[in-house]
Amino acid sequence: MITDNVAERDFFTDTTLVQEPHPWVEALRAQGPLVREHHHNSIVLTGYDEVQDVYSRPEDFSNVVCVGGPLGGVPFTPQGDDICAAIEANRDKFVFSEHFITFDGEAHRVHRALLTKLLTFKRLKANEAFMDSYAGELIEAFAARRSCELVSEFSQPLATMVIADLLGVPEEDREELRAKVLPAPGGADQGEGAVFVDPLAVFTEVFTDYLKDRRAHPRDDLLTELVNSRLPDGSDPGIDTMVRLACFLFIGGQDTSAKLLASAVRILAERPGIQQALRADRNLIGNFIEETLRFESPTMNDFRLARRTTTVGGVEVKAGTIITLSLTGANRDPDYFENPNEFDMNRPKVRDHLAFGRGPHGCLGAPLARLEARTGLNRLLDAFPVIEIDEEHHGPAGARHYNYLPSYILRGLEDLYLRFP
Numbered sequence: 001m002i003t004d005n006v007a008e009r010d011f012f013t014d015t016t017l018v019q020e021p022h023p024w025v026e027a028l029r030a031q032g033p034l035v036r037e038h039h040h041n042s043i044v045l046t047g048y049d050e051v052q053d054v055y056s057r058p059e060d061f062s063n064v065v066c067v068g069g070p071l072g073g074v075p076f077t078p079q080g081d082d083i084c085a086a087i088e089a090n091r092d093k094f095v096f097s098e099h100f101i102t103f104d105g106e107a108h109r110v111h112r113a114l115l116t117k118l119l120t121f122k123r124l125k126a127n128e129a130f131m132d133s134y135a136g137e138l139i140e141a142f143a144a145r146r147s148c149e150l151v152s153e154f155s156q157p158l159a160t161m162v163i164a165d166l167l168g169v170p171e172e173d174r175e176e177l178r179a180k181v182l183p184a185p186g187g188a189d190q191g192e193g194a195v196f197v198d199p200l201a202v203f204t205e206v207f208t209d210y211l212k213d214r215r216a217h218p219r220d221d222l223l224t225e226l227v228n229s230r231l232p233d234g235s236d237p238g239i240d241t242m243v244r245l246a247c248f249l250f251i252g253g254q255d256t257s258a259k260l261l262a263s264a265v266r267i268l269a270e271r272p273g274i275q276q277a278l279r280a281d282r283n284l285i286g287n288f289i290e291e292t293l294r295f296e297s298p299t300m301n302d303f304r305l306a307r308r309t310t311t312v313g314g315v316e317v318k319a320g321t322i323i324t325l326s327l328t329g330a331n332r333d334p335d336y337f338e339n340p341n342e343f344d345m346n347r348p349k350v351r352d353h354l355a356f357g358r359g360p361h362g363c364l365g366a367p368l369a370r371l372e373a374r375t376g377l378n379r380l381l382d383a384f385p386v387i388e389i390d391e392e393h394h395g396p397a398g399a400r401h402y403n404y405l406p407s408y409i410l411r412g413l414e415d416l417y418l419r420f421p
């Protein structure tokens with residue numbers, strides 16, 4: 001239990017805090033909805049209204065730091081009350097600047113439009129059959145043992161293979177690609193001089209080959225549609241842009257989706273009443289997933305850069321300030337959610353959480369993530385009449401211990417050992 005003056009600790013490098021983020025978030029909330037943390041000089045927002053406000057004002061807040069956050073920094077000294085021109089002049093010096101999630105305005109809109117057209121209901125429906133049968137295959141591998149380590153044996157491989165199938169990665173290549181997946185950026189264990197390794201870079205070559213191949217030999221898959229997409233003015237975005245988008249899709253949703261599923265299973269294994277309710281009425285799974293997203297937001301923090309001196313919640317924010325949007329904080333804001341620290345899948349505003357962000361950059365993969373979680377949960381509930389936490393690994397009820405990824409961006413279990421008596 002963290003009991004010291006927790007608000008003064010450095011959330012971005014202190015790996016004990018990311019194991020247990022709520023005391024830090026609540027200590028900051030107690031000081032107000034906007035609090036400057038002094039280690040990296042970022043303003044942290046923990047209030048629902050304030051986070052939503054920033055998400056809805058792209059003209060005042062740039063996405064250019066949304067992955068790097070305070071540790072990625074600003075590659076110039078901000079001066080004056082409007083740094084829009086300086087951001088554009090230095091855009092390519094920000095970390096992850098080649099990925100469209102960090103773009104703003106028109107450049108962002110046209111790239112996002114390319115992906116929106118691809119992630120259709122029809123594609124998702126086609127992907128669902130694979131999702132269901134692959135979840136079944138994964139369960140078969142550990143069912144006889146009556147136990148498993150869920151992250152490595154179920155949630156992570158399911159997330160990787162589902163997105164590989166959705167894109168149209170050839171079956172024979174999928175295992176090899178899965179082995180290359182690197183941890184997402186945001187390692188709190190990297191310390192002050194964090195080196196930002198782009199986890200997408202190792203896939204550039206193979207996705208370039210796929211896209212070139214699809215151009216020459218079209219198939220009925222998302223990669224073919226992507227390589228044949230055109231910008232609104234009819235021009236070809238070019239192979240490099242397509243490759244980056246394909247890599248982003250391949251990696252973007254894997255970690256978060258796998259973490260959502262593992263958190264959901266931990267909650268139902270810890271709470272037999274909830275497990276019973278879900279078994280009795282599978283229609284409740286939808287709300288259960290939404291409440292899991294609120295309660296254990298897989299993305300803990302998102303980031304924006306103030307382009308202009310402006311105000312948030314009545315407080316002045318100087319141009320050049322990196323804003324940390326605490327989704328963990330917003331999703332447990334007592335002014336918005338009644339009894340926010342209680343897991344209540346029947347709460348009235350169960351779908352209002354900000355786990356998928358909001359506004360022009362809101363998550364494009366949310367329907368896929370929801371479907372994947374629902375399919376995984378249904379398959380596990382079908383296969384095992386009882387799902388329990390393995391006490392040998394996590395300790396007895398009331399004295400459990402879990403290992404969370406040492407990340408200041410994502411919240412996710414490193415492992416989850418289960419028993420199926």
Ligand code: HEM
Pocket residue numbers: 063066100101102112115163249252253254256257260297298299302303355356357358360361362363364365366368369
């Ligand atoms: C539980 C799972 C997921 C969570 C919690 C999540 C969370 C988020 C959040 C918070 C953002 C907003 C980033 C920002 O505004 O700075 C985002 C954006 C995005 N997500 Fe997800 N995501 C999940 C799954 C997925 C999946 C499965 C995919 C891909 C199929 C995906 C693709 C994207 C894309 C492409 C964007 C960028 C949108 C833009 O900048 O216009 N996500 N996600």
